[in-house]
Amino acid sequence: MIQPMSTHSLAQALTENDHLILIDGSTFIFRAYHALPPLTRKPDGLPIGAVSGFCNMLWKMMQEGPTKEKGDEPTHFAVIFDKSGKTFRNDFYPEYKAHRPPPPEDLRPQFGLIRQATRAFGVPAIEQQGYEADDLIATYARQAAAQGARVTIVSGDKDLMQLVTDKIGMVDTMKNKVIGKPEVFEKFGVGPEKVVEVQSLAGDSVDNVPGVPGIGLKTAALLINEFGDLEALLEQAGTIKQKKRRENLIEFADQARVSKRLVQLEENVPVETPVENFSVCDVDGPQAVGFLKAMGLTSLTKKVADITGAVLENIEPIEVTVEGWESPVKPAAQAEDTSGQPEDKMWSAGPVAEKIASEISAIPIDSSAYETISSVERLQEWIAQAYEVGYVAVDTETDALNAMEAGLVGVSLSSVPGKACYIPLAHVDGDGDLLGGGGLLEGQIPLKDAIALLKPMLEDPAVLKIAQNMKYDWLVLARYGVEVAPFDDTMLLSYTLDAGVGGNGMDELSQRWLNHTPIPFKEVCGSGKSQISFDKVPLEKATAYAAEDADVTLRLWEILKPRIAAEQMSVVYERLERPMVETLAKMERRGISIDRQMLSLLSGDFAQGAARLEAEIHDVAGEIFNVGSPKQLGEILFGKMGLPGGKKTKTGAWSTSASVLDDLAAQGHELPSKIVEWRQLSKLKSTYTDALPGFINQETGRVHTSFSLAATTTGRLSSSEPNIQNIPIRTAEGRKIRQAFIAQKGKVLISADYSQIELRVLAHMADIPQLKQAFADGLDIHAMTASEMFGVPIEGMDSSVRRRAKAINFGIIYGISAFGLANQLSISRGEAGDYIKTYFERFPGIKEYMEETKKFVHANGYVETIFGRRAHYPDVNTKNPNMRQFYERAAINAPIQGSAADIIRRAMVRMDEVLETAGLDAQMLLQVHDELIFELPEEQAEDTKKLVVSTMEKATEPALQLSVPLKVEAEAATNWEEAH
Structure with missing residues (x-):
């Protein structure tokens, strides 16, 4: 089959839970080269100063993320380089970058080595003929943001600031500075969307972008803020009062337009490697160590070996290709192994598979x-x-x-x-x-x-x-x-x-x-x-x-x-x-039908709602400010209004993250609550109501999402083009989007959803008598948990008490910490720790399950679902305590989440035959987490509901009889939302 550009490997679309880091390779290279004293490799004198600095910076970024803050870790990662040779800009302006001096002689042979270093660490090294690195960064950043992901560009390059949005930010590691919209405004005097307009006028002497003589950044910003954009300014240049400025704008109008083409980044590069292929993966220890040994970088070699578990004495330096270096290349001195014996990876295909592979590989x-x-x-x-x-x-x-x-x-x-x-x-x-x-x-x-x-x-x-x-x-x-x-x-x-x-x-x-x-x-x-x-x-x-x-x-x-x-x-x-x-x-x-008109109306409603909220926000704040500016918002919330819980980031700005605003909103503060609502409406419009019509197939008139198998370790499915798994349902506005997923005339949709399936699986796997009995009796499981923990009767229970129990019930499945629970419930860490301790005391089987699972994964390198699906964690015995705890939490969750995924798979593979045998015309259209969506003739709704519910609730049989009943709730309506 045709493959995505230059790769056969399968990859999944990014989601709002993903974080893409794009490193500007040139920034790293030149920073490494100029920041460190000259360093050569023994015994052949090969210059490796930039290689050494680059490797250390890359490794640090991989371990700590761009800001070292929790939750800032990447899910996708790539280094973007400039490809030598002319670009499309030289085609229409040959003088572009003509004045740039050639790189230093001792840096030239290190360019290729740095690309080899990047690949040795398992990170994509991306470059493409005809385009600059900035164009590739722009394309990948926009693609990722369009899929809902967060993007961090690691660079201090001002040209990249035009890309900054709520989804796309920058980090200048040289200055330890986070660059968002406020920082862009501070630099250019305009927002990111106007940066190109300003640069078109001001030009850039370094890149030989001409601009308009006599106009610098400040003047350019004043003009763009007054006239709106370059074309409007040039059309009205005759109205400029200052004579010289007016004459220059008229005389050099075409030069300004050319400058705009030069500074405008290309955001639609036909990239050879899809952004989805940048998923973070484990570092291949032997490969990375082999390269570092070849460079003679002893200190970093030991660090990488220690974390990856590579055994130094068993790894030979790999062969490297050095271009632009006249001296003979000799093997570097071996790094000395003082790290002890790290644990081997906990995975092996076995001798039989290796023998077959050897025989098959021998055939040319x-x-x-x-x-x-x-x-x-x-x-x-x-x-x-x-x-x-x-x-x-x-x-x-x-x-x-x-x-x-x-x-x-x-x-x-x-x-x-x-x-x-x-x-x-x-x-x-x-x-x-x-x-x-x-x-x-x-x-x-x-x-x-x-x-x-x-x-x-x-x-x-x-x-x-x-x-x-x-x-x-x-x-x-x-x-x-x-x-x-x-x-x-x-x-x-x-x-x-x-x-x-x-x-x-x-x-x-x-x-x-x-x-x-x-x-x-x-x-x-x-x-x-x-x-x-x-x-x-x-x-x-x-x-x-x-x-x-x-x-x-x-x-x-x-x-x-x-x-x-x-x-x-x-x-x-x-x-x-x-x-x-x-x-x-x-x-x-x-596929499934969607209502274009409804989406259009929702887009309009969301736009009006956001505008209304913005006015209300300004009214509550007592002043007009940029609602989308975290810096300005932080000053209002914590500087002017003095709201509690303020904390500053490393840049000195107040944090206005979603968790901070959610906490303040939960405490009843009006302004944060409105800001949260404004952000939600803005995202719903851009990500869903504006985007979904673009996925309608011209031939069928329906939307055909693509489901991804082999996408997760646990067996859960994902979808893309569009990603229906992440349509928000926690707010009324978010749920409105599902109204646009409709049945054809004369038909209805049925939504059939497993109720609390992961908690039911946990009760079965951990053998928790109280939970099993509660599910058997059809009780409110969260109220029952609260009653068990806090000794309060279920009848007349305060909703806040039930909410705390619900947070713990679901949090335990995902290995929630006292810190995480404290943030979620807006309580002290000590109180949260007491809740978790009490929970384990009341349900000791859960704690035993967790400890037994950790023992099992450390001994075997994998865990299993109730149906025998294996999720492998070959690096679980790493000496890095943070990584080890991460793998342990994942291993605890995988059997639960994986078993729930297996159950709905069993129901799905049976469903078509069951419906057909019953003479029903229902068709299964979508799977979203624990929910199945069907389309069927309206008159068959009741019969179909009964059969679907029965099939889903008996999905484990006859292979396995769960010790808790599965419960499915199903409704029929003309659109997805009403079917809930």
């Missing part, structure tokens, strides 16, 4: 052994071979990434390792597509004929079809009338066996098991402006790329499939993973 991967199929007769022979062997690896190539819109370009097959074929179906003349004057290349079987030949085999139960991420191929082929069955999915095989060990994408699996890196997509389709779609790839290149995918997939299957039975993971794979492919694919094909 050679594109000359791959065949381009151009005749019906030859295709029939390959199909016959698949029948003879009984299995075949299948991969599709398409002209787009969205499976609901992609056109089939070709199919590759492989039944024998080392041999594969590619069947081109829709490759066109490279000079244009079919609509643009090109034509189909010769030597291709007509698509209809090929489908007619392939369909019987792809649907025949006598032949097992093997794919990597089968859901994509299944969806693509289904649009051509083919429903693939039966099948295996190497991505899911890996996920079933090794969830938490590493990624499950084809590139990573190929490197892990075959020691082979597949052909990068950019080598076939190019990159940047010169990138082409796969249907324009010459057949020889297309065959080498596509057939290799099938060959690699087959090899991975031969290694991974035997492990399923050997490691007793058949139930998980056969009952929970593989069936979900078809289940989710069908849900994605169905």
Whole structure:
């Protein structure tokens, strides 16, 4: 299948819970170079001062985050570099950056080493021909923010300040300064959205941006604040009173426009690596240590080895490539191992798998052994071979990434390792597509004929079809009338066996098991402006790329499939993973209708509500200020009004984070409450009501979200394009968004939701008599907990007492600390600690479960759900206490959350057959956490509700009888919200 740009690996869309850090590589390099005295490597004298400084700064950033504050840790991380050579700016202004001096001689050989260092630490090192690092940063930052994530750009570069928003911030580590909207205003005299306008006038002598003579930053800011933007200013330049300024603006108007094009960052770079691929992963200790040893950086080598558990004496320096250095490169002196013996990683595939992998890897991967199929007769022979062997690896190539819109370009097959074929179906003349004057290349079987030949085999139960991420191929082929069955999915095989060990994408699996890196997509389709779609790839290149995918997939299957039975993971794979492919694919094909008009009305309402709130905020504050400015807001709340709980960040500004405002609002303070409401409305508008219509499929008129398997360690599903999992439901305004998800005329939606499923799973797994009895009796579990803890009767209980018990009930599942509970309930840490202590005294089984789980994960490196799904934590025995506690908390939660995920999976894979057998026309459309959404004829609502509830409540049977009953609440309505 076509892969996202230059990678085969699968990645998930970012969410509002994610934090992306983008490091400006140039900033780090030059800071490292100038901040440290010259340092050379022994014995060959290779300059490594910048490498040393860069590695130390990068490692520190990876360990501490950009500000060292709790909650600031990244989920996604990348270093962005400038690619040498001209950029698109030089095309229209050759003088751009022409005056910049060349880098120092002793820095030149370190550029390549620094990129190698970045990759050695497992961090993406991103650069792209034709674009500056700033353009890539702009593109990735906007993409991540559009998906709801928070972005921190680590740089002091003023050009990047135009990107700052509520979602995108900057940190200048050299000055230890956080840069938000107030800091941008302080620098430029305008907000981030006007920075480009100001720079267009002021110019930049360093980059040779001309601007307008005689106009500096202050004057530029005054002019832009007065006229609004550059074009308005230039159009009205004749009204400027100052003669020289007026004349310069008129004379150099075009120069100002060119300057704007130079300073305006490109936010739509066709990036070669998707932002979703920047997920933070464990550092490969041997790889990082091997590089540091090669550089002779003894001190950092020991630190990295200690934290990653790498055994120094077992690791040799890796080979490095040094460009621009004339002296002979010799191995660096070995670092001395004084760190003791760190624990080994708690994961091993076992000798059998390693033996099979060794045998499979010994078969050469050679594109000359791959065949381009151009005749019906030859295709029939390959199909016959698949029948003879009984299995075949299948991969599709398409002209787009969205499976609901992609056109089939070709199919590759492989039944024998080392041999594969590619069947081109829709490759066109490279000079244009079919609509643009090109034509189909010769030597291709007509698509209809090929489908007619392939369909019987792809649907025949006598032949097992093997794919990597089968859901994509299944969806693509289904649009051509083919429903693939039966099948295996190497991505899911890996996920079933090794969830938490590493990624499950084809590139990573190929490197892990075959020691082979597949052909990068950019080598076939190019990159940047010169990138082409796969249907324009010459057949020889297309065959080498596509057939290799099938060959690699087959090899991975031969290694991974035997492990399923050997490691007793058949139930998980056969009952929970593989069936979900078809289940989710069908849900994605169905899609769901949304009401454009309602979303438009909601956008208007949210805009009006935000404006009204802003006026009320100004009234309560007694002055007009920028509501979106944390600095100004902090001064109002804590400086002027003197509200309690104020705390300053390291920059000296008052903190106005969501938790701070929520705490103040909970205490009844009016202004913070209105600020919280204003922020919520602004986010709802930009993230949901404005964005959702853009996801409507032009062909179907419905929204088709993409569900992601193998996305989490615990087995929970996620979704993207759009991400329906994060639609907010805690406020009335947030819930209104679900009103826009509607049933077609004459139909209704049913929402069926598990009630408190994770608490029920906890009661079963930890064997808590009080909780089990309460669930059996249908009691209010939070009121019961409060009664047990505080000795108060359930009847007439104060709502605040129940709220505290509810916070503890759910917090315990996620390993909440006294500090966290104190913040959540606005109580002292001591009081919160007493609550947790009392909770464990009343429910001792929960504490015992936690301690037993920690013992188990330390001994085995994994934990299991009630159905046997394993979540691996191979680094749980790390010597780093903070990381060890993090893994322990995750290990405690994983069996609970994972079991709940398994339960709803079991219900989902049964649902279509149950509904069809009952003669009902209901279709399952969405899964959101513990909830399923169906669309059905209105007259079938009651029968469908009963059947859905029964299927979900009996999802564990007959394999397992829970000691607590599962409870499902279901309602029918014409829209999603009313179905709650």
